[in-house]
Amino acid sequence: MLLDAAREAAAEAVGCRPDELVFTSSGTRAVHTGVAGALAGRHRIGRHLIVSAVEHSSVLHAADAHEAGGGSVTQVGVDRKGRVTPESYAGALRPDTALACLQSANHEVGTVQPVAEVAALCRDAGVPLLVDAAQSLGWGPVEGDWSVLAASAHKWGGPSGVGLLVVRKGVRFAPQGPADERESGRAAGFENLPAIVAAAASLRAVRAAAEQEAVLLRELTERIRVRVPQSVPDVEVVGDPERRLPGIVTFSCLYVDGETLLHELDREGFSVSSGSSCTSSTLTPSHVLKAMGVLSEGNVRVSLPMGTAEEDVERFLAVLPGAVAGVREKLGAPAVAATVQRDVLVVDALGKRCPIPVIELAKVIGDVPVGGTVRVLSDDEAARLDIPAWCEMRGQEYVGEEPADRGSAYTVRRVS
Amino acid sequence: MLLDAAREAAAEAVGCRPDELVFTSSGTRAVHTGVAGALAGRHRIGRHLIVSAVEHSSVLHAADAHEAGGGSVTQVGVDRKGRVTPESYAGALRPDTALACLQSANHEVGTVQPVAEVAALCRDAGVPLLVDAAQSLGWGPVEGDWSVLAASAHKWGGPSGVGLLVVRKGVRFAPQGPADERESGRAAGFENLPAIVAAAASLRAVRAAAEQEAVLLRELTERIRVRVPQSVPDVEVVGDPERRLPGIVTFSCLYVDGETLLHELDREGFSVSSGSSCTSSTLTPSHVLKAMGVLSEGNVRVSLPMGTAEEDVERFLAVLPGAVAGVREKLGAPAVAATVQRDVLVVDALGKRCPIPVIELAKVIGDVPVGGTVRVLSDDEAARLDIPAWCEMRGQEYVGEEPADRGSAYTVRRVS
Known part of the structure; x- marks a missing residue:
């Protein structure tokens, strides 16, 4: 009876029939089971799977497993705001497409995806759409005519060990x-x-407060979005400024080591995340930031839980500029331009990790005349992403990358 | 740090290294992952899997999935006590055997399996043994040189949602x-x-009390084993009388509908289980009782938790005879023999469910002379098991089964 009641409460929150919903042992398990079951259910149609490039790793791992098992996968790209377009999903659909997956909102940058539009065009093509609703289900039901939905209770503030699969x-x-x-x-x-x-009780409770909380958190994250670039030089706020989750805000700080910045903020009592390569065990930047083509160094993700106090946000905003400046000073980030000018300058950053290659580049760009180039040698994976992003932010021209004896050579032309 | 500490505590209780143990979301998941991972790890050696016929359904379902995927499975039988022999495992091993599975103790009848002996002979053959230790891990570590172990926290009194895979x-x-x-x-x-x-904390706590509790529960279950057949006519206590778990005792009552008896006992405040076909949704008796070849009708499984009071067991023993008698009376079970004597008698029990076919047989066996036969027509799956079991209990001769127009005809010769 308790199980039935929980199922009914959860189904009401999702907007589905109780017999369409089961409880899994985690959100990851819901995604894995959902993807595998939907693909197997349509294996006679074909073995093509569509996912966005910014899905949660559980979806991408399920796609990898499908590919390893002989299936084919299309990754749909995103714009610099982290958003897919319905047209790109339409373009990825094939006669042998068995399933398409799209998150309701991104877990790293908060960008809300056009699920209803993608669901409609999938429906027209007879292809089911699986929505990973982990980030958004606490805020409201997923709109549109989706076929399969996965979510995770601990993401809406419920207990660990419960996922939903619809x-x-x-x-x-x-x-x-x-x-x-x-x-x-x-x-x-x-x-x-x-x-x-x-899980069911907490979903109901969270939903009851969601509308009011969304207004409050949206105001607080907007405050961070606006004020961080004002108080910290060389910052890029990432994610869609309008179509976004209420409680997540993400920015990247040029010339900053994400790991060190996280430690600094932790010492001040703030627990934030980072998609920087230097904070990950794989030494590669977050696949989300990579897909968006934005700066990944010095990346900071602030997640505000429901009930976050305004004072805490104000204190974070007060502490951040000093923390970033401290890290930059430690790393010897450029403050004034050098004076020697040469037409071509080679910077050897081999063996140096993010954000050092970009710092070295920034230090010497003023050393070449306008029209001159800097060639950065680097074997750090993050440089491939961060050097073009720096060029974009700085208005310099990114010429391209070529293989070098070790790592790659990235050429930048000074424009201004 | 909490996760590491929990892993160390659990590993100590299991008797393994912490880095050999992971936490899964359930015991079922531990079994499924363990079986699939061990089979895949040795797929070059072959695709043969050995399981006992009395494993938990999670193991048998994993074996079914392996078979459906093109693998081969050997089920090793058990004796009337529910126990496998090491020889039968030795006989099942083949050059292409990838994995063998054996429970540490049976979940329905409490019989303890010879895991150490089976592990040793598997080791000699270079075949890993997976032990489903769900029933016994609270009582102590699993002896012997096994390779993979699965368990479930809620079985030792811990929380739901945690399994162990070693x-x-x-x-x-x-x-x-x-x-x-x-x-x-x-x-x-x-x-x-x-x-x-x-889960880790409760395993440690349960283990601290296990030795003392085992003595107490063993005495209480022994009391049930001895006194139920004394106070209730036509009862078969099943499972190994010596090599058994401390807290489980199981018996079957002739001429009794398990479902009705469970309801009667529930009204008296006792929650027991049953492996009778009439209490299962599939209308077939428990695969464990079936493999043991014992009576399945009127089956009752009593599980005594740690800390069970002696008074509760005494009250159960006081209530049981009346409850069984009540059910038998309702079903019209035989009390006195009939008098008409014929050499061959046919009982049409078609469409009748367990325990009616056996009741009908018992009613008329006295109607044929010694040497005469009764032919029972039945389409109930449980009759295949229960008619031979009744013959064994009653000292009558079970002649055999043949297909009939509907269902089967079971022939019994009156011996005494």
């Missing part, structure tokens, strides 16, 4: 893996009843 | 499904940290 009636779905009689055969294992009840 | 160093293991960086890539999804911490 499969609309009429969608062909074949659960993979060993059979299990529980949760319509879509979520094996003993139901985690206390957590499921808490 | 893969010994050196065992070839290839996790299946989409990649995930968490839990060594063996358990996708956000870690359910509160539940994991509670």
